[in-house]
Amino acid sequence: MASSTAIVPSRMHQQSRGDRGLFSSSDDNVMMKQITATHAPDGREFDVKPLLHVIEDIMHRATPAIPGIPHATQAQLEAMDEKAVYSGFSDMLELLAYPINRIACEISCKCSGGSDAHATTVALFNTLSSYMWDAKVVIALAAFSVNYGEFWLVAQLYPSNPLAKSVAFLKQLPDVLEHTDSLKPKFEALNTLIKAMLDVTKCIVEFTDLPSQYITADTPELVIATAHIPTAVYWTIRSIVACASQIMNLIGMGHEYIASTTEAWELSSLAHKVSNIHSHLQKQLALCYQHIDEKRHIEAYQTLVRLIDTPHIDNMKILKTLIYAKEDQPPLWDGHLKKRVSIDVLRRKNVLLFISDIDLSHDQELYILDQMYTESRQHPTRPESQYEIVWLPVVDRSTPWNETKQKQFENLQSMMAWHSVHHPSLIDPAVIKYIKEVWHFNKKPLLVALDTQGRVVNTNAIHMMWIWGYLAFPFTTVREDALWKEETWRIELLADSIEPMIFTWISEGKYICLYGGEDMEWIRRFTTTARAVAQAARIPLEMLYVGKSNPREKVRKNNTTIVTENLSHILPDLTLIWFFWVRLESMWHSKTQHGKSVENDVIVQEIMTMLSFDGSDQGWAVISRGSAEMAKAKGDTILKSLTQFEQWKERAGREGFVAALNENLHELHTPHHCNRLILPGATGTIPERVVCAECGRPMEKFIMYRCCTD
Template structure:
């Protein structure tokens, strides 16, 4: 059974004393109530009896001016078999009866036979129904108290239901909050009913009522408890996601629990027609890739994944686009147009709205899958088990060869194909055939002056002394902001813009794939070689800023 941490809540000395007494006397840890499996009609009869009994006890004790806390403990003794959430619901039902009765007494009798009968029975002072300022002094303060109690009660009940559904165990700190909230609501109801009885009886003490209600609200700290439940609910939902991934054995059920249950329906675009609603059977029995991106997703990521998707869809591969919004950005409906523009470029399924920083799924993606604003592809097998936390670099480089996109498949590709810098270059454009005593220099830079000096140096080599033929290949720079002028000489090759782009793209993908495969081998030579080339392009200052030079001889590469 999953557990979750909860935010700290500092109690007053009075609250701490109440909790200690309640824990010593009552054992309520969220177990089912005796009524849970009873017949519906029996439940109705039992509830009628319980609510009437509670109402009568509060009325009698208030009429006898019994101490409020003593009355609360008597009520708890009567409700000792119920869990705290059930106690809260039942006592609010009692308050609703009392509050409704007060409103009927305030009505003009008119055609309402119930109000007419109740006023005859209670015979309230005439001032109770005649003074308009009763609305200000009585009804508005009561509404404020009702809103406060209902707000925290609703959060408590929903919290308990969600924990029960997800089979999450409530720890001791949560149970303490449950019992003190139940106690405070009981206390508030008893105090409020006692106060209303006073001015219903006399009709001239209602001016003190707002102050009494404010004291109740202030002492009960409903706002603090409400904030606690909001924060705890987020933790609960986050741990519920952990539990779902741990226990799910069907990818369709997992999607239903995490996304559709939250109203975030999944739709598919084909680039032309209107989106269509998803049937979760589309995912059942398939390998599913979660394509997680921000709105500014790279066109090449979509293009490559689209080709792979079209090739492997018939093998049982589905994709779901999960758009995310940075937590610093406030989600607005106007951004829906941006989402749909991106979604229409994709032939697979997508969420109808993006995940943002206040969504526990967003936090799961960030914390557990290490999403850092760069597009990623998390792959799940048909049993909803994650088989790769980011297969996108592997897909971008090996395409459909990488199916089913598991970490084991990636390891196999590295073992059989072992990409190197030379192989990446050869894949884009075969290098000139080597002759004895010949070398090829692969270089790149954003520094125009350095490029010119380097080529001049190569062209003025004394071949009689060196006895080496040198060919240079310029592969551009990954981060340059402008198109560079060509420096071509007799033995110089200047790649096209497309070829340069592919080189850096493949280099980044292979480097990322290798990083995943060799996380525990920090001295991996190939990984370090990739990192070295990529790091040159990120240097902004210094002697070697933005420059690199690699030499190939007999297809063996080493850094110069």
């Protein structure tokens, strides 16, 4: 026994001195030339993953349950039971059982005889020369796991199993395990190194399992990784030798064995190096997966493009491509029934895809769309009610999905009476790419219309919905063109249903004045003057304040003041004010998409004038009688015209109030003016050339960034 005690320290110091020099990169290069010279694979390839699962199972179960040293939990062991599948494993084991046991014997023999660690490692590489790099490291690790597992199997069973007790007695393991306090640093270092070895081995195997249809051997990311794999295999097998030596040193030492800090340092140093190798391989593996994902996304995107351009019997194939569905998990959420439903509920129906992100800055879109959807459901048998809406939330996949985003998504989903995807993850990245690149989604909501066969009949029907509501069914561009042919510029088109009383006022033959702006002093002067002129002209006048686009606190305060001072009617809900202006913007986008402009379309000219009113800093007003007669001007101009009523009073009596007002406004009009048109970042294409609605000259284009102007 004394001779054994004398041998071990000298052997360990010998290995320690050798290892210190081998951690440098210059020595790595020399060693790797020696190692690669042993590499002569015979072309056989093995699926070593099942073997790796068994190795992992052994390592987890063999981890010593010593106080203060982490070991596998019962849950982890149960998970390993499921993972270590032995079916289909026997054929491979027949081929690898002999080399595994041969390497196990070689490790035991050489690590017991005081051989140099590097020399032992080279000898193992010579034995494994005919195998690929991944098979080399897995076979070596399997061989070590046999020795390691047998050692701890005896150590764990000796208190209760007579056979294990006798074997442990001969190995003097009870005496060793009684000194666990002094051995704790060694076991901790050993476990850390074994984990690092497993991590590197799994990473190497993962490289060999990458799909060749998406990444080839000459792909730069894989070329770099492949160049480092021999080094990773070397240091993993070198670490196996170190771990085996430590285990062998425990056998037969009994109470005379004293663990030195040098041994723990050796293991820790190796663990540090192997962990660094693993980190580097993991980074390369992540780059490889990124390359694979890009290839897959391109392939999926191209498939989607072809699919959408191909005629189909119904809309199911398109919808199931846009929305990923597992057989046992319905992908849609029914906002009315409040439950998950199958995508089949949309079969052969007209579908409007409501596309937005989950950062909707305003809920006006949802409010108005809900009003229109609910109204269409009141008469479900009408042809124009035969459509369904499905919300497709587009989220940024580059940032992690967290609880805050989940609540944000659920909050929006709860506001919708229609269908939505159950979770944003059901929308594939290729679909998001298509939505952005083909349908031009960019923050602002879209309403893509699909017919009963899944054909895209309108890449953005939201403008049609805002202008005509469900009467725009089936939301095709052909229907859009037909609706415009039926329209003329009139108060009904301008105001629609923002105030139901407008239609009553029209039927009663009243004069209607819509006015806006934020200047409260101008509002007071204008409404007071307009009321006085109406009384003098003996005409029935109703006035309605429609504020400004993107209404904020100033408009809210103006509403309160107007009601308090009884100046005119108001739209009490700021969402209705927002809708008044967004309808005008939608009219502009809709018209321009059909090739209309100020030069060739009267309605576009009138819309441009209204939008330029909103872009100015002053108020404005439109005065109409019936459906056709209409006069309009900016605040100062129309106020001046009204104050001059006595000058054109007789003309008003002869020609009518609106006609006379128009003539007077024309006389006050000066050619030297500037119109400002502000178009918010709405959906649709912004034309390069826009002409002034009044003078016909091309307008200069600027880009403006504006937050709250209050």
